Amino acid sequence: MSSSEVLPQGAGYGVGLTWLQARYTPFSPSNSEEFSSAYRSVKPGLIAAGIVSAWTWAATLLQSSAVAYKYGISGPWWYAGGATIQVLLFAQLAAKLKLNAPYAHTWLEIVYTRWGPIAHSVFLFFGLATNVIVSSMLVLGGSATVTDLTGMSTIAACFLIPIGVAIYVVAGGMRATLLCDYTHTTVLFAIIFVFTFTVYATSPKIGSFEKMHELLTTVAETSPVPGNAGGSYLTIRSKNGLVFGVINIIGNFATVQFNDQAYWQRAIASKPATCVKAYLYGGLAWFAIPFIFSTTLGLSAVALRNDPAMRVLTPDDVSAGLPAPAAAAALLGKSGAAALLIVLFLAVTSATAAELIAVSSVLTYDIYKRYLNPRATEAQIMRVSHLMVAAFAIFMGLAGLVFFFIGVSLGWLYMGVILGSAVVPIALCVTWRKANKIGCMLGAVLGFFLGIMSWLVATATLNDNVINVTTTGGDFEMLTGNLVSIFVGGVVSVISSLIWPENFDFDITRSMNSPHVQQSFADETDFKEDIKEESLSKTPSEKDEKDLQQVFIEEEKELDPVELQKAFNFAAWCSVILLLIFIIIIPLPLFFAQTIFGVRGFTAWVTIGIIWAFASALTVIILPLFESRAALAMVARGVLKDIFKNGSGKYDASPGELSKA
Numbered sequence: 001m002s003s004s005e006v007l008p009q010g011a012g013y014g015v016g017l018t019w020l021q022a023r024y025t026p027f028s029p030s031n032s033e034e035f036s037s038a039y040r041s042v043k044p045g046l047i048a049a050g051i052v053s054a055w056t057w058a059a060t061l062l063q064s065s066a067v068a069y070k071y072g073i074s075g076p077w078w079y080a081g082g083a084t085i086q087v088l089l090f091a092q093l094a095a096k097l098k099l100n101a102p103y104a105h106t107w108l109e110i111v112y113t114r115w116g117p118i119a120h121s122v123f124l125f126f127g128l129a130t131n132v133i134v135s136s137m138l139v140l141g142g143s144a145t146v147t148d149l150t151g152m153s154t155i156a157a158c159f160l161i162p163i164g165v166a167i168y169v170v171a172g173g174m175r176a177t178l179l180c181d182y183t184h185t186t187v188l189f190a191i192i193f194v195f196t197f198t199v200y201a202t203s204p205k206i207g208s209f210e211k212m213h214e215l216l217t218t219v220a221e222t223s224p225v226p227g228n229a230g231g232s233y234l235t236i237r238s239k240n241g242l243v244f245g246v247i248n249i250i251g252n253f254a255t256v257q258f259n260d261q262a263y264w265q266r267a268i269a270s271k272p273a274t275c276v277k278a279y280l281y282g283g284l285a286w287f288a289i290p291f292i293f294s295t296t297l298g299l300s301a302v303a304l305r306n307d308p309a310m311r312v313l314t315p316d317d318v319s320a321g322l323p324a325p326a327a328a329a330a331l332l333g334k335s336g337a338a339a340l341l342i343v344l345f346l347a348v349t350s351a352t353a354a355e356l357i358a359v360s361s362v363l364t365y366d367i368y369k370r371y372l373n374p375r376a377t378e379a380q381i382m383r384v385s386h387l388m389v390a391a392f393a394i395f396m397g398l399a400g401l402v403f404f405f406i407g408v409s410l411g412w413l414y415m416g417v418i419l420g421s422a423v424v425p426i427a428l429c430v431t432w433r434k435a436n437k438i439g440c441m442l443g444a445v446l447g448f449f450l451g452i453m454s455w456l457v458a459t460a461t462l463n464d465n466v467i468n469v470t471t472t473g474g475d476f477e478m479l480t481g482n483l484v485s486i487f488v489g490g491v492v493s494v495i496s497s498l499i500w501p502e503n504f505d506f507d508i509t510r511s512m513n514s515p516h517v518q519q520s521f522a523d524e525t526d527f528k529e530d531i532k533e534e535s536l537s538k539t540p541s542e543k544d545e546k547d548l549q550q551v552f553i554e555e556e557k558e559l560d561p562v563e564l565q566k567a568f569n570f571a572a573w574c575s576v577i578l579l580l581i582f583i584i585i586i587p588l589p590l591f592f593a594q595t596i597f598g599v600r601g602f603t604a605w606v607t608i609g610i611i612w613a614f615a616s617a618l619t620v621i622i623l624p625l626f627e628s629r630a631a632l633a634m635v636a637r638g639v640l641k642d643i644f645k646n647g648s649g650k651y652d653a654s655p656g657e658l659s660k661a
């Protein structure tokens, strides 16, 4: 984006896609269920693209390359593997969500319905704190990159990114967000492939696996990597790489996923029958992004260290994530820098959209509707949802700005210390009938305070009692706080639930927000008046109703508890097996064997990464197109009809079309 552009391009095509969708398909974002949960009808390819997009941050590209630069080939593995397992494990939560609370709008609604207002308030704190921290990190990373590469003022970038994104989120809601995720992910993969093929096939500076191997070996001879086997960049035997791996795994568990409505929202928007598949596809596809990106640009930054076009990187530059931009510019000049700016920008805008709609849902359903206006009408909910997207966009800009002026780094904002204690209690609330309310609340609160205490004690102990932004951001200091926080939260909640088990049957969470229950309730109360008013103000109400009926029938079919329990079992097995593969079976034997890759080993390692990236691209680019062929045909038919007879293409389908789309 040039500094002269006023809003990100996403705002433009996001609004365009929304218009197409509203005109030519049954999905109009003027309904709150469509706005926040896309009628829970999205197929697995598009959900996987949405997961990939929401989980790809500026840090995913910049920090993964920084650890490749510091530790060699182990850095990309630990970065990618250490943050993939959470997505895979989330498949279990997604299955339980569909089983135990299929009509939830937010995970916090489940907490309220199961445990009441005090527990709801406690976990609301953790949920919103997660959104604020992730959003600040996104704005901070995104604006720093835009400033670095275009010269645009950081203050302007801090506000323009979230506000531009807010426009398409308000216009199109959850489905538009997923469609923009899809387009962003497509371009992201295309640019990653350009870098990969430049480095390993065409660049006169590197251009082959052999040359990369040779350059990395030469650099290691003069500046060996401390703690790596033979000082080499070409080994998984890296002590600091392993320490980073542990920090990354704990940090990613603790920081997001389980606490972040953005990931629950993708499960909510998913078709029940395919939600587990979507998370497994999404996790496996995401792995390829940081892995191949940093194995390409992070290692290139090392290999080109003696290249005159390569900027000299200070330790501060490395922790700011600059190895990737420096390598891109050294390899491809201005166009490399521009391509890198584009991928970062796309990553940040998609993840920002995910956070905006997530926070809007939490504020609308868990604060406004829950406490301020329990009898809110459809129109009021829509208004508040829109308003909350806009308000949070401005808040995000302000938060990014505050952290920018305080001078905290992306790494510091990986605040597992504050958020980690809620991870296990949240998972237990949604999945385990025995989970004890007081124990889970106590675990979260106690873990929070003990986590912060141990973080500060570790900082003081390791830094001669100096506690400031720099010392608190140290790896071991953070790791101590993260471990204590997640461990205390987990142990207190599990042990108390085993000693004082609840016997919760999930009946009330299962019927929560159910369209059937709401309908009968409405018949008995003066909600009827609200509904009547709304339907009078809406136009094609009969067709809408038929469409909705069709969706409900389809949905009921997919909510068969036996099938959903089977999906959960499948998710549990797959995620645990994949977790073992990612963090034990592949890396640990290579670590203990102290293997240093020769040319053939390195070639095989990177080639497998490239094949993986292709498979990922097929999953999140081609699969959604294939799955949506009926909807795409519907849009194409509508457009053609409109061309030949203006106004004749507008969607007006018989019931049944909706489920096909």
Ligand SMILES: NC(N)=O
Binding pocket: 055, 056, 057, 059, 060, 083, 252
């Ligand atoms: N999404 C992450 N952890 O890069």
